[in-house]
Amino acid sequence: MLFQKNKIKFNFIELAGSLADLGTLIPIAIALIAFNGLKASSIFLGIGLFYIISGFFYGIPIPIQPFKALCALAIAQSIPANLINLAGFLIGLILILIYFFKIENLLKLVFTRPIIKGIQLGIGLILIKLALNFIFKKELFINSSFTPSFNFFSLNTVLGALGIILILVLEKNKKFPAALILIFLGILVGIIFKGEIVFKQNFNNFSNSSFNLFSFLFLIFSQIPLTLGNSLLATEDLAKKYFGERAHKVNLKNLSLTIGLGNIFSALLGGMPFCHGAGGLAAHYRFGARTAGANIIIGSIFLILGLIFKNSIVFYLSFIPYFVLGVLLLFSGLEMALQIKHLKNKISLLIASVVGILTLIANNLVLGVSSGIILFYALNYLIKKNFKINLESE
Numbered sequence: 001m002l003f004q005k006n007k008i009k010f011n012f013i014e015l016a017g018s019l020a021d022l023g024t025l026i027p028i029a030i031a032l033i034a035f036n037g038l039k040a041s042s043i044f045l046g047i048g049l050f051y052i053i054s055g056f057f058y059g060i061p062i063p064i065q066p067f068k069a070l071c072a073l074a075i076a077q078s079i080p081a082n083l084i085n086l087a088g089f090l091i092g093l094i095l096i097l098i099y100f101f102k103i104e105n106l107l108k109l110v111f112t113r114p115i116i117k118g119i120q121l122g123i124g125l126i127l128i129k130l131a132l133n134f135i136f137k138k139e140l141f142i143n144s145s146f147t148p149s150f151n152f153f154s155l156n157t158v159l160g161a162l163g164i165i166l167i168l169v170l171e172k173n174k175k176f177p178a179a180l181i182l183i184f185l186g187i188l189v190g191i192i193f194k195g196e197i198v199f200k201q202n203f204n205n206f207s208n209s210s211f212n213l214f215s216f217l218f219l220i221f222s223q224i225p226l227t228l229g230n231s232l233l234a235t236e237d238l239a240k241k242y243f244g245e246r247a248h249k250v251n252l253k254n255l256s257l258t259i260g261l262g263n264i265f266s267a268l269l270g271g272m273p274f275c276h277g278a279g280g281l282a283a284h285y286r287f288g289a290r291t292a293g294a295n296i297i298i299g300s301i302f303l304i305l306g307l308i309f310k311n312s313i314v315f316y317l318s319f320i321p322y323f324v325l326g327v328l329l330l331f332s333g334l335e336m337a338l339q340i341k342h343l344k345n346k347i348s349l350l351i352a353s354v355v356g357i358l359t360l361i362a363n364n365l366v367l368g369v370s371s372g373i374i375l376f377y378a379l380n381y382l383i384k385k386n387f388k389i390n391l392e393s394e
Contacts, residue, residue, distance in 0.1 A: 008293045016177030017289025018298035021063050021280040023131070023329035026317055028066045028075075030142060032272055033314050036074055037081040039270055041310040046271030048302030050262045054276070055295025057258065058250055060243045062235075062295060063280025064262075067091070067273040069365070070223040079219065081270065087219050088263045088273030094224065095260030099253055107252065111233045114348040115372050117340050118355025119229045120238070122368050123279045124337025125360040127329050134326030135160035140193060142318045148193070159189065160323035167331055179287035182324055190319035225366045227275055231259060234278035238339065242285050282339075283332035347383075351376050 025047070032038045047064050054062040067088070074084050098107075111119075138147040138154040148155040163182050170178035232255045239247035259275045266274060284294055305313050340356070343349050351372050359368030 007291060008296070009291045010293045010297065012177050012180060013288040014291060014293040015297055016180035017061060017284045017287045018294035018301075019183055020179045020287035020289070020328055020332065021065065021283040022320070023127070023134070023283070023325040023332065024068065024279075025064075025066060026320060026325065027142060028068070028071050029272060030314055030317060031075045032066075032071060032081075032084070036079060036084060038084065038272060039081075040313045041306045042266075042270040043272045044302045044306035044313060046262075046266040046269050047274065048299045048304075048306055050258075050265070050274070051295045051299030051302060053262075054258060055292035055299065058239075058247070058254075059292050060239065060246055060250070061281070061284040061289035061292065062239075062250070062276055063284055064274050065277040065280045067223050067227070067275055069226050070219055070273055074219060079216075083216060084273065085267040085270060087216065087223075089267035090220055091223060091227070091273065092260045092263030092267065095227070095256040095263070098256040099260060102253070107228060107233065110373060111229055111369075112376055113237075114343060114345075114351040114376060115355060115369060116229070116234050116237050117343050117348070118352035118359075118372050119234045119365065119369060120278055120339040121337050121352055121356030122359025122365055123230060123234075123277075124282075124333045124335070124339070125356055126363065127279055127333030127336060129333075129360065131326045131329035131333055134322045134329065137322045137326075140321050140323075141190070142320065142322065156321060156323045159185075159321065160326050163323055163327035164330065167327060177288055179328065182327060186321045186324035187319070189321050223273075225369060227259070229365065229369055230279070231275040231277050232256060235276050235281055238278045238281050241339075241342070242281070279332060279336050282335040283328065286331055286335040287328075347379060351379070 029040075029043050033040050033043065051064050054064065070084075070087060070091075074087075136154075136157055138149075138156065140148060140154070140156045163185070166182060166185075167178045170176050170181065232252045235255060236247075236250050236252055239250035243250075255276055263273055263275075266272060305316075309316060337356070340349065340352050343352055354375055355368045355372035357368075358371050359365050362368065
């Protein structure tokens with residue numbers, strides 16, 4: 001029934017779209033393996049399985065992304081793998097509780113439409129910032145000191161510029177998917193310069209870590225607002241825009257269930273805490289993914305990597321040049337940030353802009369969202385009913 005109703009497709013366009021969300025996943029996965037001691041095979045088996053399960057359940061391309069706030073803090077504080085798994089497990093339980101207690105109406109009172117669009121803008125701007133950082137890096141590869149240059153610019157930056165041109169030229173070409181050609185170009189560069197790649201795992205001495213109970217609790221509670229805003233409500237909003245009725249299963253209740261169960265499973269497997277996300281959905285869609293075939297393709301790739309290459313995966317992934325990740329992130333970020341154009345009310349645009357800009361400046365979605373919520377209800381109180389009616393009519 002699923003194959004007939006949603007017409008799952010396996011072609012080059014779906015393949016290109018399936019690979020479009022590697023920009024944040026790959027660097028974070030490599031860092032968690034190298035600096036926190038997570039097993040590469042567990043990470044990629046968990047991601048692969050849940051990509052496939054999510055594709056079949058939702059019937060559209062649904063991304064699997066790392067918990068960005070949690071993972072960033074874990075990497076920065078050298079938190080060991082078992083505690084990262086415990087944090088993911090507990091967040092999974094919290095999301096399961098959200099599913100059973102049906103608090104979606106309460107969450108939607110907090111995360112109103114201008115706030116959701118502001119979240120999308122903020123994440124888009126952060127992705128663009130990260131993309132430019134990748135493109136302007138002197139190093140060509142992850143975990144490498146190899147810095148070939150071309151006149152005044154590094155080879156990585158020159159190839160990044162060519163990659164941007166490539167995407168713009170082939171943007172609507174269905175015979176030659178831009179993302180796929182970009183990744184093949186990256187593989188070719190990796191093969192040519194592979195002799196220069198130096199990759200060394202650098203497991204920190206966890207006994208010297210500054211980690212404590214407060215750090216562990218902050219690890220969990222810094223992630224939850226991001227998950228509620230981006231992984232649940234913003235993902236639901238974007239899925240409905242892209243896929244209409246086909247996205248009928250993509251709602252707060254189901255998303256909390258699949259992310260919750262996924263993280264409990266991943267924690268028991270020893271993998272990485274992950275979620276769905278509006279940024280990943282924008283990336284898959286931007287580069288051609290239209291059916292659950294994209295999920296099955298990328299999920300199968302991750303399963304093969306986890307089963308066959310196991311812990312040597314990280315070496316092969318370090319062959320992916322920075323410019324490839326940067327260009328993919330850049331266009332995904334633009335796709336995400338431009339969702340703000342769907343707000344017609346000027347006050348709604350103001351609130352969403354405040355959320356997005358504060359998120360970018362502070363690099364903190366929690367600060368941006370909380371400021372936006374306060375501004376929303378302050379203006380709502382001042383302008384009273386007319387303001388509320390205008391917002392609800394969007």
